[in-house]
Amino acid sequence: MAAHDGSRPILTTESGAPVADNQNLETAGVGGPALLQDQHLFEKLARFNRERIPERVVHARGAGAYGTFTVTADVTPYTRAAFLSEVGKETEVFVRFSTVAGNLGAADAVRDPRGFAVKFYTEDGNYDLVGNNTPVFFIKDALKFPDFIHTQKRDPYTGSQEPDSVWDFWGLSPEATHQVTWLFGDRGIPASYRHMNGYGSHTFQWVNEDGEQFWVKYHFKTDQGIRNLTAEEAAELAGKDPDSHQRDLRQAIEAGRPPSWTVQVQLMPAADAAAYRFNPFDLTKVWPHADYPPIEIGRMTLNRNPDNVFAEVEQSAFSPAHFVPGIGPSPDKMLQGRLFAYADAHRYRVGINADQLPVNRPHAAEARTYGRDGALYDGRHGRDRNYEPNSFGGPAETGRPLSAPVAVSGTTGTHAAAVHAEDDDFVQAGSLYRLMDEGERARLVANLAGAISAVSRDDIAERAVANFRAADAEFGARLEKAVADRRAI
Numbered sequence: 001m002a003a004h005d006g007s008r009p010i011l012t013t014e015s016g017a018p019v020a021d022n023q024n025l026e027t028a029g030v031g032g033p034a035l036l037q038d039q040h041l042f043e044k045l046a047r048f049n050r051e052r053i054p055e056r057v058v059h060a061r062g063a064g065a066y067g068t069f070t071v072t073a074d075v076t077p078y079t080r081a082a083f084l085s086e087v088g089k090e091t092e093v094f095v096r097f098s099t100v101a102g103n104l105g106a107a108d109a110v111r112d113p114r115g116f117a118v119k120f121y122t123e124d125g126n127y128d129l130v131g132n133n134t135p136v137f138f139i140k141d142a143l144k145f146p147d148f149i150h151t152q153k154r155d156p157y158t159g160s161q162e163p164d165s166v167w168d169f170w171g172l173s174p175e176a177t178h179q180v181t182w183l184f185g186d187r188g189i190p191a192s193y194r195h196m197n198g199y200g201s202h203t204f205q206w207v208n209e210d211g212e213q214f215w216v217k218y219h220f221k222t223d224q225g226i227r228n229l230t231a232e233e234a235a236e237l238a239g240k241d242p243d244s245h246q247r248d249l250r251q252a253i254e255a256g257r258p259p260s261w262t263v264q265v266q267l268m269p270a271a272d273a274a275a276y277r278f279n280p281f282d283l284t285k286v287w288p289h290a291d292y293p294p295i296e297i298g299r300m301t302l303n304r305n306p307d308n309v310f311a312e313v314e315q316s317a318f319s320p321a322h323f324v325p326g327i328g329p330s331p332d333k334m335l336q337g338r339l340f341a342y343a344d345a346h347r348y349r350v351g352i353n354a355d356q357l358p359v360n361r362p363h364a365a366e367a368r369t370y371g372r373d374g375a376l377y378d379g380r381h382g383r384d385r386n387y388e389p390n391s392f393g394g395p396a397e398t399g400r401p402l403s404a405p406v407a408v409s410g411t412t413g414t415h416a417a418a419v420h421a422e423d424d425d426f427v428q429a430g431s432l433y434r435l436m437d438e439g440e441r442a443r444l445v446a447n448l449a450g451a452i453s454a455v456s457r458d459d460i461a462e463r464a465v466a467n468f469r470a471a472d473a474e475f476g477a478r479l480e481k482a483v484a485d486r487r488a489i
Contacts, residue, residue, distance in 0.1 A: 001223070002026045003362065004166055005220035007051070007205060012014075012205045013039065013040055013043055014047070014399070015327075018283050019040055022040075022143045022145075023200075023383060025038050026038035027266045032069040032367040033416075035152050037308075038254055041429070051082060051310075053314065053315070053349050053350055054348070054349050055103060055104045055349075056098075056148065056345065056349065057153075057345070058101070058106045058149055059096075059098040059099070059115045059117075060098070060102065060103050060106075061098055061099045061102045061103065061104055061105075061106050061108065062096050062097060062098030062099075062115065062246075062313055062314075063094055063096070063097050063098075063193060063245060063246035063249050063250070063314060064094060064095060064096040064097065064306055064312065064313040064314060065094070065249060065250075065253055065302040065303075065304060065305055065306065066092065066093065066094050066095075066302065066303070066304040066305075067093050067094075067095065067258065067260065067301045067302035067303050067304065068090050068091070068092060068093065068300070068301055069083075069090065069091045069092075069093050069120060069263070069286070069298055069299070069304070070088065070089070070090050070298055070299050070300075070301075071083075071084055071085075071086065071088060071089045071090075071297065071301045072087060072089050072296060072297065072298050072299055073087065073183055073295065073296055073297050073298070074086075074087055075265075075297050076208065076209070077208060077256050078206045078208055078210055078212075078214050078216075078267055079206035079207065079214075079326040079327060079397070080207065080208055080209045080215075080325060080326035081122075081124075081127075081206070081325065081326035082122060082124050082324070082325065083120055083121055083123065083124070083127070083324070083326055084297070084298075084326070084328070084376070089336070090378075091119075091120050091121060091122055092281070092363055092364065093118055093119060093120055093300060093302075094118075094119045094121070094298075094312075094316065094359060095116070095117065095118050095119070095302060096117045096118075096119075096316050096318065097115060097116060097117075097193040097245070097249070098114065098115035099112045099114060099115070100112050100113045100115060101149075101152040104232050105242075106242070107238035107239075107242035107244075108238070108242060108243060108245035108246060109233075109234040109235075109237040109238040109241075109245065110181075110189065110234065110238060111183065111184070111188045111189050111231070111234070111447070112318065113132045113134055113137075113179075114131060114132060114133040114182065114190060114191075114196060115130075115131075115132060115133075115194065115197030116131045116132055116133050116191045116196075116199065116220065117129070117130045117131065117318040118131075118198075118220075118221070119153060119318060119360075119363060120174050120324075120363070121364050121365075121366055121436050122364055123364045123461070124324040124325055124365060124367075125322070125324055125362050125365045125367070126321060126324075126360075126361075126363075127322060128318045128319050128320060128321075128322040128325045128328060128364050129200050129218060129320075129417070130200075130318045130319070130320045130338070130342060131196070131198055131199050131200040131201045131202070131218065132199060133187075133190060133196045133197060133198055133199070134182045134183070134187075134199065134201070134202065134286060135177055135199040135201055135217070135219070135286045135426075136178050136179050136182065136283060136284050136286060137284060137334060138170070138173070138175070138176040138179045138180070138284070139173060139175060139176065139283070139284070139334065139339065139360065140282050140284050140333060140334060140417070141285050141333045141334065141337075142174055142334050142336060142337020142338065142341070143337070143338060144173070144273060145334070145341075148169060148173075149171065149458050150165075150169040151165040151166050151168070151169040151170075159324065159398065163451065163452075163455045163456075164455050164456055166450070166451075166458065167452055167455050167460050167461070167463075167464045168455075168460050168468070169464075170221055170464060170468060171295050171460055171463035171466070172463070173285045174425040174467050174470070175425045176316055176429045176455055177425055177429040177467045177468065177470070177471055178284050178285065178426075178429040178432065178465075178471075179284065179428055179431045179470070180429075180448075181444065182432065182434060183434050184444055184447040184451065185432075185436065185440060185443070185444045186228050186317060186440050186443060186444075187226070187229070187266065187374065188215070188447065189229040189231070189233075189234045189328070190228055190229070190231075190245075191227035191228055191229050192227065192244070192245050192248040193245050193248070193259075193345075193448075194222065194224045194249060194252060194259040195224050195225060195226060195227035195228075196222060196226065196247065197219065197220055197221055197222055197226070197261075198219075198220035198261065199217070199218060199219055200216075200217060200218030200321070201217075201283060202217075202283060202330065202332045202334065202335040202338075203216070203217055203278050203280055203281050203330040203332050203335070204216050204217075204218070204327060204328070204329065204330055204335075204411065205270075205327065205328040205329060205403050205404065206267070206326060206327060207326055207327075207328065207403055207404040208326070211404060212270075213269075213270035214267045214268060214269060214270060215267070215268040215269075215270060215272075215280060215281075215330060216265050216267055216268075216286060217263075217264065217265065217266040217274060217292075217387075218265055218353075219263070219264040219265070219266070219294055220261040220262075220263055220265060220300065221261060221421040222260075222261055223260040223262060223264075224259055224260075225301075229367060230443070231447060232448070233318075233396070239365060240416050250305050252486060253302060253304065253305050256408055258301050258302055259297055259301070259302050260299075260300060260301040260302070261299070261300045262296055262299055263296070263297055263298040263299060264294035264295060264296050264297065264397040265294065265295060265297055265298055266287050266289075266292040266293070266294050267292060267295070268280060268292050274296075276420060277280065277420055277421045277423070278420045278422045278423045278427075279417050279418065279420050279423055280330050281330050281331075281332040281333070281335075281417070282411060282417065282423070283332055283333075283334045283335070284428075285428055286428060305358075307446035311357070312358070312359040313358065315350055315354070315357050315359060315360070316360060317343075317346035317350060317354045317355060317357075317358045317360045317483045318342060318345070319339075319342040319343035320335060320339055320342055321339040321340070321342070321343055321452075322343075323402050323403065324402065325402045326402070326403070327402070328401075328402055328403020328404065329403070330406075331406060333417065337392075341391050351374065351375040351376050351411070352374035352375060352376075353374055353375065353376040353378075354376075355367070356376075356378065356380070357376075366485075368395040369370070370385075370386050370387060370393075370394070370395075371384045382390045388394070416467050425467075425470075426467070426470040426471040427471075428473075429468070429471035430471035430472040432456050433471060433472045433475045434472060439477075441475075445475075445478045445482050446482065447478060448468070448482075448483075449482035449483045449486055450486065451477075452464050452465065452483050453483050453486035453487045457473060461483055461487070465479050465480045465483060
């Protein structure tokens, strides 16, 4: 065993004791059994057994980077959010990209929505904007979310994702037709995280200094240009390099080519919502740009890679409930469920103090709470009292809500959303199809037919096709023929 020569730091145990030998465990004589007293051995093995935390149920496979958001337009007429208060103002961000359905060991180049989560480290605390690379989603009510995700994950009997489950649920949930049309179109498999747009997807509330309310949707438009993979290109890439998207992001930043996105918003005066032609809080629908044109508000650039993927990407915790003054929630029923579910997922996965890990804690502000103890608690409160109100100078409330109140009426109950003039599950899917050129339509139909033809029951396939026929007659007829041709083989 070589003696330490002083040129390197001394290896220690978790408690700081020097390690004499990191190559051989202690034994009862040469070749004998291990000794229980070998604290270094058991500490290493125990830590190794606990190195992983439970992976996310959704968005398990991800990559992330740090950067800066810079304000490029005056939005003070619409929001009092401090980080948006003046042109040129910069805020540090951390962004996590991800696939949705795959597990931690899955490939990046697959047909799946991409998570697009942004953490703004503002002077008023962290603001988390949790979205996707599509402006819509499969369902509109959080009560259906566990059922939907169960269809996308491994079947409890077969241990594989089952086409029967996927298409049975989508066929019985016509509201999914719009998002499925997005997913199986040309943008269903982004070429990289750098070459896709991001969307807040949900509707959020902005409120200005005068208390005026606006509903808002966020758009992050890639400055690198949209690039996508065909199904054949993706299958080849996934086999050759499962880490393709993570590697691309990291290497672009290392090479001094920081990716950026132009940030836009659509703004709807709060009074417009009640009479708008469809429910503006329905996550399965977009607001047409002709009604509410996107306006540029800023630019986001990612220029620094995490030093440790586990600490900064796996343990990163985003919650759409993390608002700052001037920004708040809407009655979007999917958002309402996520306000609880995201934060609770991280309390389960990482622990009750997850928000105080370096990647998650406020960087431009200080968290001052009366929460104490729990796993990973660092004693940061010292001797401070752990109750409120108190007369010992502890932190106190401001008396000013972060966002504006939303009027409610009626009785409690499990209500369906109010019906607007054009609330329909198929109109926007049909409009999206008709926006496509002939090549895009042909690829969309081929992609859908390949997936639907894999189901084992005719009624499931027929119901799935019927939803697309309701969106557009030609769409449905072409798809019906393509599915029939494939199932006849």
